[in-house]
Amino acid sequence: MRHVGGAATPAGVDLTPRDLGQELRGRRVTLRPLRAGDYRAWLEVRTRAREWLVHWEPRRAGAPYLSEDRSSFVARCSMRERDHQLGTAFSFGIFVGGSFVGEINLSSIQRGASQSAYLGYWVDEAHAGRGYVPESCVVVFGFAFSELSLHRVQVAIIPRNRPSRRVAEKLGLVEEGLARGYLEIDGVWEDHVRYAITSEDWAERREAYEKDWLGSADA
Secondary structure, eight states: OOOOOOOEETTEEOOOGGGGGOOEEOSSEEEEOOOGGGHHHHHHHHHHTHHHHHTTSBOOTTOOOOOOSHHHHHHHHHHHHHHHHHTSOEEEEEEETTEEEEEEEEEEEEOTTTOEEEEEEEEOGGGTTSSHHHHHHHHHHHIIIIISOOSEEEEEEOTTOHHHHHHHHHTTOEEEEEEEEEEEETTEEEEEEEEEEEHHHHHHHHHHHHHHHSSOTTO
16 A cells, blocks of 8 residues: 655644645555546546435535536535645545546544544445445545544444445444434434544554455455
């Protein structure tokens, strides 16, 4: 697994502009920031899998769904690049064999006494169940703990979202309980099950994670 980035310190992370195009690689997946040239591939997946995705995405009641025009996509790429420069969030497209299949991100990064972040992900329905998301999670865990020096990564999942909960279970994330009315999802305030992994967990499980998810493609 290859990580490209600056060295982290307790106060933050030093990522220079040349690092903004960095790639993180797993056994089958490549993670990199989305850019304007990815719009067509992104839109094709979002259009085809819209019904699969929108029921799980944050949206205030009465608010429009995520804008999917090119200008909005390019604006989001620019916003994410700024977040990257500030060290407040890191967003990646998930690519398999050069094809775009989903997204994964670390958001709401807190420093100081917290040293934590939230993990979010989605995958194309056509590629669900193939292990690309847990593999991507392991790659991002390595980045979060080894490169960013975070102490804790949290995931919040709607209880009935079994595919997403299955990812957390496959990775052995610790279930920490139910947060009532945690997020407004598709216009409804939804409870979420909270899971987490700490840097101590990562140190204990890293070898097993890398053997199970990042080993040889022929393994």
